[in-house]
Amino acid sequence: MKKLLLILILIWGGGAAGLWYWTELNAQHVTFRTILVRRGDLLATINATGTLEPQEVVDVGAQIAGEIQSFGPDPRDSSKSISYGTPVEQGTVLARLNDSLLKARTNQASASLDRAKADVEQAEVKLRQADRDLERVKNLFARRSISSQEYDTALTEYEAAKANVSLTKSSVEISKANLEEANVNLGYTTISSPVKGVILDRRVNIGQTVIASLNAPSLFLIAKDLSQMEIWASVNETDVGAIHVGQGVRFTVGAFPRDSFRGKVSQIRLNASMSQSVVTYTVVVDVDNTSGKLLPYLTARVQFEVEERKHVMLVPNASLRWQPKIQNVVPESRELFATLLRQSAIAPKGSGHAPKGESSSPERGTLWVKHNEFVRPVSVEIGLTDGIQTEISGGDLDEGAEIVIGQNQQNDPQDGATPFLPQLKNNKAKK
Template structure:
């Protein structure tokens, strides 16, 4: 009989399959373990795209834009008070009255004195006419030598006295008339009227109370002119005041309305600094629309001044900006041109040019200047030129960074000089391009160039194939947690924030 061939059992197939799967899983685990071991040596974060909002917190008090204090210029007893707290008043409305009888009596007395003075004037004018006639008669007779010269002189003196008496009486009438008019004004002041349209905030008098205005005008009422428009006076710390500008948006809340958020606009940054317990603050006035009448004068508010709001930008955790490799300084990221840090600056210049709406001729001039700039930077890198800070009077190489790796600013005076030299060098090298720009383009180019050179730059360390690679970036706004970055980074890049201790 021929031998019987046994077919492989199902159990053998299962065993072989399990073995193959184990080999594949082991290989995958081994590769993952190697990758994890390479990356686990670093603490990292990813570059994200999102919004960065920078706000300054401050407290203040709501008040009316214009508040008028109504007082009394005269003394007397208050007879009527016609308004109360929160009363709506219009300009000219009567608020209160002071007893007018004293001033009415003074006016009657003055009128009587004026009448008496006018009667005296009539007598003086009659005496003047008589003295004038007497003097003329005696003067004519004196020409005929019929009277003595002494009589003529006496008649002349009597005439002059009568004329002076008339002048004096007229002056008395004017004086008494002015006094009466002054009393009439005081009589009108016994009626206290509202100088503006508004609402009564405070009232400090009651009927029957005596007002004494001998030294200063007493305050009777306080009127808020218009509560539909209000203001907040915030106390902003000196460390933050440099970021506050007129027109910035302000969001605030009040304890009286915890579920609502209100908005306003910075109207004024005042220069009158206040020092309290060695803390210097500046008053910032915020205008608020209160058309619905919700907000009340005197409310304490907690406000946030939005000094920057960057939407849809690349950002990275601030921990990445603080990281520096162990073992000393590390050279900045090499640029595309071969220079030390020049790539970021040249990339910024390309972005500036892209926003100028250049003509073909202007674009060709810019490209030529940019290519020459890259060539010079590459030549310096190839010849091992000295670092920017050690070039002496010759200044840094074109496109070299004035910031130290990692964002260190160095000496402020030296940094300012380096930026100025760099600006002069760039203006010289791009002179042919700028001559082709119109006035508007040239102003935008100069402003953008100044902003670019004055920008803060830092070195981040991107993790590539398990090793950190230095990348220079331009730093933008920061909200305290994340910071806007510009450069050769892309969303999702892994950035080193620290090194893990070996296990």
């Protein structure tokens, strides 16, 4: 009996030892990924996209109809014509229309004016003659040498001659106005730049006929000053409340991906637009482009600087989102952790965040600190975030503290095989 009992004890002990060894062999060994809490500067921003625009654009058109006969010479090189990107001064000739018809009309108006002036001279001669005749008739009538009817006839002829002079003088004024109109229309055949700037677009070619109607046809598009530009950024309605005039802005453009530029908010336009139920506002950002590096109509990726913190405790956002399994929590905190999990499961979504603009207690979060083979929770106060890092305060964390941001689970390479069976040293067939 003793030998049998001893054999049973040995079998039971060996089985228990084998079971323990097999369990440990297949158990998941958890290793935690950690990072150190550090101090640094934090800048919260609102991201948007926009387009670089000249501050002032002038659309140069034609006020009369005609055929494009030639373009003006390039101020930089007279052998070349005005074209895209040409810098121009105020009064620089941009183009000339065919003026043969308008010159003929000007000559006709000038001839009409000369004829009207001649008519005035002729009328004044007749007036002087009528005046002399009237004086003679007056003398004769005073001596009763002529009848009253003859006196009245002479007086009527004098008044008619005087009225004819006034009529011919008005004809002169009309002819002058016609000549002035013809000269103005002739001047419209030369199209000049109304401002100093750079030609962004030339919309006509030589030989093309310009037809003037209620809307003047556009010939040239001139940017008045490219040393000062604007960004028209589309900002979502949920973010526009955090933007104000004078706010600093950083932006980049695809043409120069390694360069960062700065600007300031100058205007928040109230004419919102809606696309697929999304409301956006146009925010105008002033940009200094004295270097001339930025080009019109480049797409800008804009960051509005909302708030900044200096030398604060920073942790990655991933550390605030990570949660361990309950078996990895230190035993004394497991009950509290389970209670918090149950509360978060039954709480309405988003109930932990106060609406914008309402006073509320500071938002709190939980970080996990490695403690031997387990992790220990630390409650902290959450501050500003830039989407990657978050400012924290409170708790018993100091700079350089090691916090958990994730974990790795490693299985035994035998993948749960029974330890009592022979194993291959290099199981290449395992998948």
